[in-house]
Amino acid sequence: TGKLGGKVVVVTAAGQGIGRASALAYAEAGAQVWATDINEEALATLTGSANIETAKLDVLDSTSVTAFFERIGAVNVLFNCAGVVHGGSVLEMSDKDLDFAFDLNVRAMVRTIKAVLPGMLERGDGTIINMASIASSSKGVPNRCAYGTTKAAVIGLTKAIAADYVTRGIRCNAICPGTVESPSLEQRMRAQGNYEEARAAFIARQPMGRLGSPEEIAELAVYLAGATYTTGQAVGIDGGWSI
Numbered sequence: 001t002g003k004l005g006g007k008v009v010v011v012t013a014a015g016q017g018i019g020r021a022s023a024l025a026y027a028e029a030g031a032q033v034w035a036t037d038i039n040e041e042a043l044a045t046l047t048g049s050a051n052i053e054t055a056k057l058d059v060l061d062s063t064s065v066t067a068f069f070e071r072i073g074a075v076n077v078l079f080n081c082a083g084v085v086h087g088g089s090v091l092e093m094s095d096k097d098l099d100f101a102f103d104l105n106v107r108a109m110v111r112t113i114k115a116v117l118p119g120m121l122e123r124g125d126g127t128i129i130n131m132a133s134i135a136s137s138s139k140g141v142p143n144r145c146a147y148g149t150t151k152a153a154v155i156g157l158t159k160a161i162a163a164d165y166v167t168r169g170i171r172c173n174a175i176c177p178g179t180v181e182s183p184s185l186e187q188r189m190r191a192q193g194n195y196e197e198a199r200a201a202f203i204a205r206q207p208m209g210r211l212g213s214p215e216e217i218a219e220l221a222v223y224l225a226g227a228t229y230t231t232g233q234a235v236g237i238d239g240g241w242s243i
């Protein structure tokens with residue numbers, strides 16, 4: 001039962017933050033959820049949740065990705081949520097950081113998509129949701145060069161997949177959040193030295209005067225899983241940042 005009843009959903013980076021909230025929201029909507037993450041301790045916080053199975057999965061590792069999807073069989077919904085934020089302008093961006101950002105923010109999605117898409121095409125049914133950001137081709141954000149570049153690529157990848165498979169029962173959309181409470185955002189605030197000041201600056205970017213919650217983003221992830229007339233979209237959910 002529930003609007004996603006009978007659907008198998010895979011979420012990457014489901015150990016914390018938006019991925020974790022989404023795994024719970026998909027399960028609440030009736031789906032059978034595979035919550036995956038590289039961090040098993042974080043995944044353990046989901047153990048025992050109804051309709052959720054957890055599995056360690058490093059999306060940087062092609063062999064593990066292929067093996068995981070072979071093991072679990074048919075997937076109806078893939079939510080690629082894993083991503084990393086690097087600070088810095090173009091002059092501060094090292095090759096190593098840019099390569100890593102591309103690997104985790106973009107290529108990891110290509111890996112999981114290549115693993116699930118053939119099965120989705122065989123069944124003529126599948127939906128893919130990719131985590132982008134408002135900091136992307138939607139909006140230039142200071143000090144986020146590697147991040148904005150790779151999240152723009154996520155939108156390009158999303159639209160390319162939507163275009164290639166629109167007649168074959170496959171939908172692909174991207175989610176573009178503004179600033180959302182999460183463990184890694186907390187870390188970025190603490191890393192800036194003056195926590196209160198850093199927090200105030202993040203809140204000041206958001207016209208609504210508050211940060212988003214992972215649960216608010218999870219609602220959109222659930223909506224897109226069932227949005228049967230929506231494909232190729234980069235959907236903003238940003239507290240008015242991009243007005």
Ligand code: NAD
Binds near residue numbers: 133
């Ligand atoms: P987070 O950054 O706090 O957590 C990220 C999770 O990813 C962790 O559980 C971590 O273990 C996992 N992870 C890291 N490397 C991995 C790998 N190789 N394989 C599998 N899992 C791995 O969570 P968040 O802030 O909610 O971010 C989730 C996604 O949302 C990211 O793609 C991020 O760019 C995007 N996003 C976040 C915000 C925000 O403000 N929090 C805004 C826009 C977009």
